[in-house]
Amino acid sequence: MTLKGGATSACAACKYQRRKCIPECLLAPYFPADQTKVFQNAHKLFGVSNIVKILRSLDPSQHAEAMRSIKYQANVRDRFPVYGCLGVIRQLYYQIQMLEEEMHSVLTQLEMYRQHHHHQQQQQQHQHQHQISSMADDVISQLELGMAPSNNALPLFNQVTHQPYTMQNTYSSSDIDSPPKDNVENNSLWIQHLFLDTNNHGTSNNDSPIAIQSQLLVPNSEPLADTQHQVVQDYDEIHPFFDSIDDRQSYIDTKDAEDSSRAKCSSEESLKETTQLMVGNVGSKDLKSAAACFSLTSVN
């Protein structure tokens, strides 16, 4: 198409159609003269008339966007003659599916790590609490047992039960210098002594407090059974002591002895109950709870 006195050249559409490109040419803004291939693709797919038909059905403000999409669609069809834009869409769908699957697997892994981390933290907390509770139990049990007779006793054991040790020495089975008082506290000390004494008889002197504790914890064990008998026996040994205190107040003493005997009987029963509590059906908690009755309050 020859140009007539104009500096402007025909658009690619008019050039292809070999017609005069008028100023009102609808396709001129979108197909410059230098974009022949683009126009050829669009013309091959849609055709000029169909493109013009589409543009005329739209608002002028939408022409630019519509032409962009038309040219894009035509170029894709030129590159992919069979599937065109549908192939691109399918590829994108596949890409999205792969990304979603990968995201799912990554999130699953992340959740596993989170749970693992959470479990580790919980385990650490439990271990820490268990350590604290076991340490506390050890201290309590050591305090309840009093001093250990062996040289292998723990330092803590010796430090805490220093006073009870001296007091219990006065209640050795061989020598009774001071009258035992008819109160629970002294009886508790005496029982503690019995336990220790029994253990000394039954075991070597090198027993650790832990071994003593383990013997205490075992139900119906020989040391405990022996202790039960010894409670009665040693208790009987105290009676002559009361009788030898004072002759002047014999009546009073006898009366006191009767009273004391009654009290001792009751206390003996309570002691028996206590030992029975200690002997039968024991876990460490029962022993400790029973021993708690005679615990630190008696250690002064």
Added chain:
Amino acid sequence: MSSSGYSSSPCAACKFLRRKCMPDCIFAPYFPPEEPQKFANVHKIFGASNVSKLLNEVPTFQREDAVNSLAYEAEARLKDPVYGCVGAISVLQRQVITLQRELDATNANLFRYAYNEMPPLRPPQPPPPSAAGQSSGFCYPYQWNDPSDEDNERSSGGNM
């Protein structure tokens, strides 16, 4: 219209074009008479002659796929005269970009958590849609460049 010797009905294309459906009709295998709207859409957007030319350039075993893709694009263009099927491509491409960013962030988080035992970070928020450089915010995913034509590099309409 079908001839008297014909037992088979004309295809949708020949019925629409009101012409004799020949045995070697290129449209007959792909535009059955039971689907008249399919050819109507394709003819309205692309034109029968263009479709015929396109099918002749494609191997026979791929013609059915080509027709189906053309039918899809025609239907999309009728529903959305401005963007057609390119609108769906734009939406899907944005989705891909967003998912890829999220995946990258999650992978980085996983790596950080697994190897450093640090608490995982929150995923980054998706970026707001930017309209810079594009009048409509439209995203054309496929870059088309004509290797034989340098004009496309200079022209503004060719950058897609």
